[in-house]
Amino acid sequence: MNWGILGLGRIAHRFASSLEKSHDVFYAGASHTEEKRASFSEKYHPIHMYSTYEELLDDPDVDVIYIALPHKFHYEWTMKCLKHNKHVLVEKPAFLTSQEALNVSSYALVHNLFFMEAMKTRFIPLIHRLHEIIDEKIIGEIESIDCNFTFPQPENQLAISYFYDSVMGGALYDTGIYCIAFINDFIDDEIIDMKINTHFCEHIDLNDKVLFQFKNHTTASFECGMMNENKRYGIIKGTKGSIYLDNFYRPTHAIISTIESKRSIEIPLIVDDFYGEIQAVDAAIMNAQIESTRMSHQDTIKSITILENLHHKLKEG
Numbered sequence: 001m002n003w004g005i006l007g008l009g010r011i012a013h014r015f016a017s018s019l020e021k022s023h024d025v026f027y028a029g030a031s032h033t034e035e036k037r038a039s040f041s042e043k044y045h046p047i048h049m050y051s052t053y054e055e056l057l058d059d060p061d062v063d064v065i066y067i068a069l070p071h072k073f074h075y076e077w078t079m080k081c082l083k084h085n086k087h088v089l090v091e092k093p094a095f096l097t098s099q100e101a102l103n104v105s106s107y108a109l110v111h112n113l114f115f116m117e118a119m120k121t122r123f124i125p126l127i128h129r130l131h132e133i134i135d136e137k138i139i140g141e142i143e144s145i146d147c148n149f150t151f152p153q154p155e156n157q158l159a160i161s162y163f164y165d166s167v168m169g170g171a172l173y174d175t176g177i178y179c180i181a182f183i184n185d186f187i188d189d190e191i192i193d194m195k196i197n198t199h200f201c202e203h204i205d206l207n208d209k210v211l212f213q214f215k216n217h218t219t220a221s222f223e224c225g226m227m228n229e230n231k232r233y234g235i236i237k238g239t240k241g242s243i244y245l246d247n248f249y250r251p252t253h254a255i256i257s258t259i260e261s262k263r264s265i266e267i268p269l270i271v272d273d274f275y276g277e278i279q280a281v282d283a284a285i286m287n288a289q290i291e292s293t294r295m296s297h298q299d300t301i302k303s304i305t306i307l308e309n310l311h312h313k314l315k316e317g
Contacts, residue, residue: 018274123276140240179222
């Protein structure tokens with residue numbers, strides 16, 4: 001599979017490093033910045049490096065494109081890639097509105113093209129094992145989920161990054177999307193109430209505490225933030241026990257607690273935390289599928305709809 005990478009920032013470096021360890025080819029990259037093109041070429045040796053995104057899209061030998069651009073450009077370039085008959089993996093959050101997600105899903109379906117949001121957590125080996133444990137009712141029925149993804153971001157750096165962008169900035173778009181996708185992965189039900197408590201700085205949400213009430217009476221809560229201490233854990237509580245995860249978005253260690261026992265599970269990553277999603281994209285395209293069963297179009301639509309509703313609540317005050 002010949003991959004193109006659109007946008008050569010920090011996360012694209014991590015993706016390219018993982019791609020090197022697969023059986024695929026880093027065929028082409030594109031960036032408007034000469035320094036980034038030179039750095040990528042020296043480190044990863046793609047066959048082609050382009051100074052415009054359009055040149056990459058026009059290359060007939062590119063099969064699938066990884067979009068690593070800032071959030072607000074995801075929809076525009078996802079559609080352009082699809083219209084150039086390219087399969088697409090786009091970084092999270094895939095889009096800023098549910099309508100954008102619906103449009104992409106519809107286009108991909110009509111034109112038989114693969115599309116997926118790069119929610120790498122869905123392809124982590126330990127997450128797969130936890131689904132088996134939950135399906136086996138080892139902790140009973142899920143009653144609640146709590147997850148937290150906060151980190152300290154120096155305020156002087158916020159002012160020069162996309163974190164402070166009026167369209168795509170804020171904690172919900174940055175780490176909140178991980179929390180929402182994690183909750184959706186384990187609770188498949190309708191949210192009937194949501195509450196949010198937010199700390200703002202210049203109209204940007206720097207910290208959010210969110211509570212969901214589901215129709216089946218389960219609850220979920222999360223905290224996301226960019227000016228806090230590092231907190232990156234997840235807890236799934238059931239009627240017969242609980243699961244605790246360090247680094248819930250890319251976990252390798254979990255503690256399973258029940259009335260009878262307490263045990264640890266260690267399952268290492270396969271290569272790294274990007275490798276699983278790359279393999280999932282390959283498998284789906286090779287099997288002529290337009291979406292992944294683990295991160296479907298509907299999964300993206302659901303998460304983006306929740307993000308959209310939370311932002312509406314922020315605007316309402």
